[in-house]
Ligand code: ADP
């Protein structure tokens with residue numbers, strides 16, 4: 001099967017899984033990560049097929065809760081090179097911030113690229129919107145509790161720029177980080193206004 005066909009089948013598979021997910025984590029997130037990953041990928045490699053496949057599949061399973069079978073079963077149904085399949089199945093379970101905040105230097109570049117793209121989508125204006133969507137979906141407070149959305153900024157989002165791998169990512173991240181910090185500061189100021 002040629003790469004264009006494989007990508008189309010994978011896109012259709014992922015779209016069907018993500019179509020009704022919450023706004024911060026739906027198929028639009030997958031498409032944004034795919035686009036960002038391609039942009040970063042194109043700055044360092046010629047063939048971005050694996051980058052695109054990993055981006056499309058990166059959220060199919062929550063590896064904190066699942067064992068990787070869903071993606072394996074899917075890949076078994078398509079005519080993809082064995083070495084490509086193995087690489088995808090090696091990368092995916094390791095793209096977890098809580099388990100592997102920093103990947104080893106020799107980790108496959110496709111994994112670093114998709115990790116960068118996923119984290120870029122967690123900062124900037126989109127990142128702000130996603131954090132409140134995530135919290136809102138779980139009926140959490142915006143601020144004033146341990147599990148509030150704004151707490152997530154302190155714990156993760158505001159330090160994400162220490163966890164980027166590629167130069168192109170760092171370039172894209174600059175404006176987004178600046179906005180995120182500005183938003184955070186304004187939010188805290190408004191809450192504390194007399
Ligand atoms: P992904 O693997 O796509 O980053 P996550 O489930 O970790 O998926 O997060 C989805 C979105 O929700 C991200 O934008 C993330 O910053 C946000 N998010 C995750 N955990 C929290 C939380 N406890 N409070 C607010 N936002 C969160």
Ligand code: NI
Nearest residue numbers: 033058059118
């Ligand atoms: Ni994601």
